[in-house]
Amino acid sequence: MERVFVVGVGMTKVGRFFEKHAKELFAEALWKAIEDAGGLRPQAIVVGNMTSSVLMGQDSLGALVTDYSGLRGVPAFKVEAACGSGGAAIYTAFALVKSGVVDVVAAGGVEKLTEANVEVVTRALAQAADADFEVFYGATFTGLNAMLARLYKSLFGYTDEDLSYWPLKMHEYASYNPYAQLPRRTTLKEILESPLVADPIRLFHAAPIGDGAAVIILVRGEERARQVARALGRDVLVELAGVAMSTDSVDLSSRNDLLTMESTIRASREALKMAGVELKQVDYVELHDAFHVTAYASLEDLGFAPKGMAAKLYKEGRFQKGDRPEVNFSGGLKARGHPVGATGVYQAAEAVMQIRGDFPGYKASDPEVALTHNIGGISTIAAVSVFKRVR
Amino acid sequence: MERVFVVGVGMTKVGRFFEKHAKELFAEALWKAIEDAGGLRPQAIVVGNMTSSVLMGQDSLGALVTDYSGLRGVPAFKVEAACGSGGAAIYTAFALVKSGVVDVVAAGGVEKLTEANVEVVTRALAQAADADFEVFYGATFTGLNAMLARLYKSLFGYTDEDLSYWPLKMHEYASYNPYAQLPRRTTLKEILESPLVADPIRLFHAAPIGDGAAVIILVRGEERARQVARALGRDVLVELAGVAMSTDSVDLSSRNDLLTMESTIRASREALKMAGVELKQVDYVELHDAFHVTAYASLEDLGFAPKGMAAKLYKEGRFQKGDRPEVNFSGGLKARGHPVGATGVYQAAEAVMQIRGDFPGYKASDPEVALTHNIGGISTIAAVSVFKRVR
Numbered sequence: 001m002e003r004v005f006v007v008g009v010g011m012t013k014v015g016r017f018f019e020k021h022a023k024e025l026f027a028e029a030l031w032k033a034i035e036d037a038g039g040l041r042p043q044a045i046v047v048g049n050m051t052s053s054v055l056m057g058q059d060s061l062g063a064l065v066t067d068y069s070g071l072r073g074v075p076a077f078k079v080e081a082a083c084g085s086g087g088a089a090i091y092t093a094f095a096l097v098k099s100g101v102v103d104v105v106a107a108g109g110v111e112k113l114t115e116a117n118v119e120v121v122t123r124a125l126a127q128a129a130d131a132d133f134e135v136f137y138g139a140t141f142t143g144l145n146a147m148l149a150r151l152y153k154s155l156f157g158y159t160d161e162d163l164s165y166w167p168l169k170m171h172e173y174a175s176y177n178p179y180a181q182l183p184r185r186t187t188l189k190e191i192l193e194s195p196l197v198a199d200p201i202r203l204f205h206a207a208p209i210g211d212g213a214a215v216i217i218l219v220r221g222e223e224r225a226r227q228v229a230r231a232l233g234r235d236v237l238v239e240l241a242g243v244a245m246s247t248d249s250v251d252l253s254s255r256n257d258l259l260t261m262e263s264t265i266r267a268s269r270e271a272l273k274m275a276g277v278e279l280k281q282v283d284y285v286e287l288h289d290a291f292h293v294t295a296y297a298s299l300e301d302l303g304f305a306p307k308g309m310a311a312k313l314y315k316e317g318r319f320q321k322g323d324r325p326e327v328n329f330s331g332g333l334k335a336r337g338h339p340v341g342a343t344g345v346y347q348a349a350e351a352v353m354q355i356r357g358d359f360p361g362y363k364a365s366d367p368e369v370a371l372t373h374n375i376g377g378i379s380t381i382a383a384v385s386v387f388k389r390v391r
Numbered sequence: 392m393e394r395v396f397v398v399g400v401g402m403t404k405v406g407r408f409f410e411k412h413a414k415e416l417f418a419e420a421l422w423k424a425i426e427d428a429g430g431l432r433p434q435a436i437v438v439g440n441m442t443s444s445v446l447m448g449q450d451s452l453g454a455l456v457t458d459y460s461g462l463r464g465v466p467a468f469k470v471e472a473a474c475g476s477g478g479a480a481i482y483t484a485f486a487l488v489k490s491g492v493v494d495v496v497a498a499g500g501v502e503k504l505t506e507a508n509v510e511v512v513t514r515a516l517a518q519a520a521d522a523d524f525e526v527f528y529g530a531t532f533t534g535l536n537a538m539l540a541r542l543y544k545s546l547f548g549y550t551d552e553d554l555s556y557w558p559l560k561m562h563e564y565a566s567y568n569p570y571a572q573l574p575r576r577t578t579l580k581e582i583l584e585s586p587l588v589a590d591p592i593r594l595f596h597a598a599p600i601g602d603g604a605a606v607i608i609l610v611r612g613e614e615r616a617r618q619v620a621r622a623l624g625r626d627v628l629v630e631l632a633g634v635a636m637s638t639d640s641v642d643l644s645s646r647n648d649l650l651t652m653e654s655t656i657r658a659s660r661e662a663l664k665m666a667g668v669e670l671k672q673v674d675y676v677e678l679h680d681a682f683h684v685t686a687y688a689s690l691e692d693l694g695f696a697p698k699g700m701a702a703k704l705y706k707e708g709r710f711q712k713g714d715r716p717e718v719n720f721s722g723g724l725k726a727r728g729h730p731v732g733a734t735g736v737y738q739a740a741e742a743v744m745q746i747r748g749d750f751p752g753y754k755a756s757d758p759e760v761a762l763t764h765n766i767g768g769i770s771t772i773a774a775v776s777v778f779k780r781v782r
Contacts, residue, residue, distance in 0.1 A: 001392070001490075001491060021523075044636070050450055051444075053442075053444035053445050053471070053518060054444050054445060056522055057514075057518055057522040057526065058518055058521075058522040059441055059471060059473045059518040059519050059767075060471075060472065060473045060518075060519055060641050060767050060768050060771045060772060061471070062471075062472060062638070062772065063472075063638040063639065063640075063641055063767070063768070063771045063772045064521070064641045066638050067638065067639070067640045067641065067645075072638060072639060072640060073637055073638060073639070073653070073654065073657060074637075074638060075482070075635070075636035075637055075638065075658075076636075076638050076772070077470055077471065077472040077475075077476075077479040077482075077483075077636070077772060078470065078471040078472070079468055079469065079470050079471075079483075080444070080450060080451075080452070080453075080468065080469040080470075080471055081451065081453060081454070081468040081469070082450045082451045084468075085468075088468040091466070091468075091492075092468075092470075092483055092486070092487075094490070094492070095483070095486035095487045095489075095490040095492045096483075096486045096490075098486075098490035098491070098492070099392075099485070099486040099487075099489035099490035100392060100489070101482075101485070101486045101489070101634065101665075123448075127444060127448055127449055127450040127451075128450050128451055130449075130455070131447055131448040131449040132412075135448065243492065244466070245435070245466035245467075245468070246464055246465075246466055247453070247454040247457050247458065247463060247464060247465060247466065247467050248454065248458070248463060248464070249454075249458045249463060250451050250454055250455045250458065254458075262464070263464065266464060267466075376450075376451050376454070377451050377454070380451045380454045381451060381453065381454045381467070381468060
């Protein structure tokens with residue numbers, strides 16, 4: 001069966017765009033991706049999004065953004081897996097093009113969060129948790145993650161300062177990223193003095209609310225990918241070599257272990273297997289750091305650190321420039337930003353550009369294999385993709 | 392590339408289930424489908440749904456219903472294409488299994504509408520229309536369709552009675568269907584004296600609000616399908632031979648022709664082409680009759696009647712027992728019911744059972760080729776599937 005390649009990527013800056021509708025953000029990212037693919041237009045569009053139904057009062061989002069982008073008629077629909085919707089869009093798009101249903105497909109994501117007030121957004125994002133068994137009792141999404149952060153600290157003996165090296169680095173990386181929502185450096189002092197959101201999570205420990213859209217264009221077959229690359233003078237092809245998803249309970253109370261994201265473990269294993277890649281061959285990672293504790297748990301469950309050790313290793317300088325893997329040089333959800341249903345596609349676009357060598361921010365050390373990790377809820381749904389350089 | 396077969400189907404009755412959560416409805420349909428597939432469990436689950444975000448306050452629906460069904464860990468996510476979500480789930484599931492991402496996949500749909508009051512449901516369903524250019528101005532979904540019905544009547548010279556033969560027959564068919572929400576016969580008098588919802592659409596011209604879930608199980612490869620059939624003593628295989636989707640504008644005002652559903656025309660043509668079937672070979676159809684006018688426009692845009700003629704032909708007895716194609720013997724959205732995101736999957740389950748000869752309601756005349764037509768909005772998104780008997 002023919003392989004799948006990423007031939008174009010496009011992103012908007014992440015930010016507060018009061019003046020732009022979600023369809024305008026999506027069209028911008030889509031046409032950047034089409035241009036980056038030498039003009040190749042998708043025959044189907046999969047749109048990752050979480051909150052359009054609640055915050056925009058709009059369903060049929062797939063058709064809406066497709067029509068606005070000037071591609072009326074092209075098959076399109078929305079996939080929803082909470083904050084993992086972008087990863088689910090990539091998984092779906094991979095299957096559509098690999099199966100031959102279409103030859104060229106766009107996997108995209110878009111989210112528009114900043115028009116609503118903070119209470120409304122907080123409620124909308126809490127819908128990633130269990131409506132009947134968590135949200136009904138007043139749990140917010142930050143509140144649930146704060147419980148995990150508290151457990152992580154107490155089980156493994158960390159201080160708030162120990163856990164703050166992640167956001168410190170993310171802000172540094174984001175300062176180089178023209179697409180980042182928070183492109184500025186910070187200090188441990190600023191992080192530790194920022195307002196408490198849900199003890200022990202402070203404002204600077206959490207990803208911000210933001211708007212944005214990202215799109216990648218996939219094609220089937222090395223020959224087609226090579227044609228595009230040749231026309232653009234690119235000497236590197238990027239294969240989407242493995243995709244996988246897995247699920248867990250929505251409510252945390254029925255998990256085996258609160259700090260083990262079993263769906264992340266399974267999805268990562270499956271995606272690497274499909275790609276024919278071993279974990280130690282992964283050069284670059286973009287992972288889902290919605291909160292500092294999520295970053296550390298992800299490093300551990302992806303297999304890059306023993307349980308409870310990720311924060312210690314990160315503080316000591318692991319996963320940074322020159323290490324293997326290098327992680328989240330985009331600035332991550334923390335500082336590139338987290339336009340929910342688009343985040344997984346941002347990660348993919350960033351991984352592809354790092355492999356091609358044309359990421360316009362903090363550069364990885366010439367990676368050949370990259371892995372992206374996008375989750376919905378607290379890894380209620382996990383989507384992992386593996387990208388490979390092909391010369 | 393190997394072909395795709397439907398090896399199991401499962402449905403709940405459509406109705407008002409105050410006592411059941413959407414996850415309970417889904418689990419019931421899923422396990423019926425698994426049992427119907429001789430115990431074969433899916434390796435991925437695609438869940439069509441429109442309103443969970445708004446009416447249940449619940450995202451991550453795919454994981455929620457998968458966990459509740461006892462299949463925690465299995466990849467799952469929601470696809471949303473308004474009332475066409477079920478068709479989009481089938482399209483997605485087809486690609487997942489055809490591509491080899493998984494070997495066995497469940498395409499399902501579930502909707503829970505009856506817990507909310509009628510105003511809330513009306514608003515939720517209006518989200519299939521354009522939030523900014525239609526709903527903002529007070530348009531309901533029935534209101535928009537009423538304008539089309541008025542246009543259809545005036546352009547082609549029909550009376551309300553002329554258009555009422557569709558619901559009349561749908562109620563008759565549904566009276567045989569154990570899964571139908573409205574399994575009782577009606578009369579032209581009752582239809583024409585039923586309350587006006589949006590002039591000229593009366594209560595009995597419109598699909599009801601209902602809860603329900605349906606699931607079909609797809610496998611890749613004739614050999615695997617044959618193994619399942621052999622173990623169950625079934626002599627008929629049903630191939631899912633063609634799938635296609637297309638889109639149109641969300642707002643009606645920017646269409647070329649209000650009564651031509653271009654996305655239906657395109658999706659139908661593409662699905663038949665993929666299946667290698669000509670329109671005249673189609674023996675059986677389940678089409679999307681959200682309103683009487685939708686039924687007639689669908690018959691026309693699918694190519695079974697000239698523009699403006701479907702209501703006349705239907706009144707004269709076409710598309711009924713012994714004709715080709717036979718249409719909507721389930722009772723259709725009108726009387727089987729329309730649990731929005733599940734409807735496209737009900738249609739598929741019904742088409743498969745008609746081909747197998749075990750549909751427990753009004754039986755088609757031994758069809759070999761069946762087509763299902765599911766739309767979101769007013770064919771803003773169209774999904775068409777073609778099923779074929781294989782001996």
